[in-house]
Amino acid sequence: MQEIEYTIFYIHKQYQRWCSILEEIxxxxxxxxxxxxxxLLQEAQANLAQLQQELETAEIRALLTNSDDQKGAFLTIKAESDDADGQEWAYILLKxxxxxxxKHNYQIHLLEESGGDVSGIKSATCEITGLYAYGFLKSELGxxxxxxxxxFETSGNLRTSLARVEVSPILDESIDLxxxxxxxxxxxWQWHGQNINHPxxxxxxxxxxxxxxxxCEQERSQLENKKQALAILKSKLVAIALAQGVKSIADIQPGEIKSLSSQIIREYVLHxxxxxxDLRTKVETTNVQDVWNGDIDFLIKAYLQQQSYMTVEKSS
Known part of the structure; x- marks a missing residue:
């Protein structure tokens, strides 16, 4: 009930904001x-661009109808190879x-990062908090x-690098899993002796x-890191159980876990x-740098629309 009340309040505030911006324009x-x-012209153009962006976001949110969609998200990125190219690619995705x-005014907190051997990262996990963060980011799984x-090579060879993205909802503390x-x-990590300044x-x-x-290593104590690690683990298990269509984490099929995020969903080509x-929706753009700068809502929207259409077709 509290979540519903907050959602209604949020939508009302957004509507008031849009009306105010429109009046200014x-x-x-x-x-x-x-x-x-x-x-004055530049200010009006900036207001119009802001209004268009916020309305686009509202359109996407209208597609998010699952109970977990309003939650925050844990986002994990893993390089699929040990070479410098793969690890640099994982870092580009993290950025x-x-x-x-x-761009969405979400709070993002780095929970874990394993640096690459030469450049980039081997893996990283972030906590992204804000309304509908999971609903948006679930489209990035794969x-x-x-x-x-x-x-990193002088031969000029064309290289293909892969990175895995995993997304799961941040569970409410009231959920006792x-x-x-x-x-x-x-x-x-355990230490012995009394002369260790930086354990x-x-x-x-x-x-x-x-x-x-x-x-987890980013919190201030082992106790906090343990608590955070368990929260992420529970989040991942719930997401996997939902994806596999089972009611309990005890019914999860381990052999099918990796397949949930093993599909190549998007290709980025520079040469x-x-x-x-996006290989699922066939939506594409030549503006690679814009995408790397975080402009991915059009890709997210297309995927969510596709999923919505598929759901309607199945029920009809």
């Missing part, structure tokens, strides 16, 4: 009709999602493929039945031409 146009003013989150001339102790393997505080949690591993193409 109308007033500016009336003034410009009688007295040209370059600064893309950071910029996307900033393999992202980059094709380019390697900046109990994982048996015997199903968990928790590893902490490590990382925690690694493994869910033995599924093989899912979560590593011999520039293109970003």
């Amino acid at each position: 109308k007033t500016a146009l009336e003034l410009l009709a009688t007295s040209p003013d370059e600064q 893309m999602y950071y910029q996307w989150a900033n 393999i992202h493929q980059l094709q380019r001339l390697s900046p 109990v994982i048996p102790d015997q199903d968990l393997q928790i590893t902490r 490590e505080i990382w925690v690694r949690v493994v869910h033995i039945p599924s093989g899912i591993t979560v590593f 011999p031409y520039t293109k970003v193409k």
Whole structure:
């Protein structure tokens, strides 16, 4: 009930904001009709662009009808290879999602990062909080493929790099998901002696039945890192159970877990031409840099519309 009340309040506030922006644009146009003013024109154009962006966001939110869609999200990016190209690609994606989150005024917090051997990252996990963050980002689940001339080689060879993106909803604290102790393997960094000024505080949690591993090191204590790691693990297990259509995490099929995020969903091409193409919806653009700057809502919207159409067809 509290979530519904907040949603109604949020929608009402947004509507009031849009009406206010629209009135400002109308007033500016009336003034410009009688007295040209370059600064006023630029302000009106900026307001119009802002209004268009917010209405686009509202259209996407209208497609988000699942109970978890309004939640925040845990986002994990993993390089699919140990070479510099693959790890650099994972880092490019991480920056893309950071910029996307900033455009939506979401809070993004890095929970874990494993640096690359030469450049980039091997993996990273972020917590993104804000209304509908999970609903938007669930469309990013899968393999992202980059094709380019390697900046790490002098031969000029065309290289294909892959990175896996995993997304799961941040669960409400009221959800009491109990994982048996015997199903968990928790590893902490341990130190001995009294002369260690900078002890490590990382925690690694493994869910033995599924093989899912979560590593946290960004919090201030081992206790906080353990709590965060367990929260991420539970989030991942719930997302997998929903995707597999089972009612309990005990019914999860371990052999099918990786297949949920193994499909190549999007390709990013820098050579011999520039293109970003979503392989599910066939939506594409030549503005690769805009996409890397976080402008991915048009890709997200197309995917959510496709899923909505498929749901309607199945029910008819």
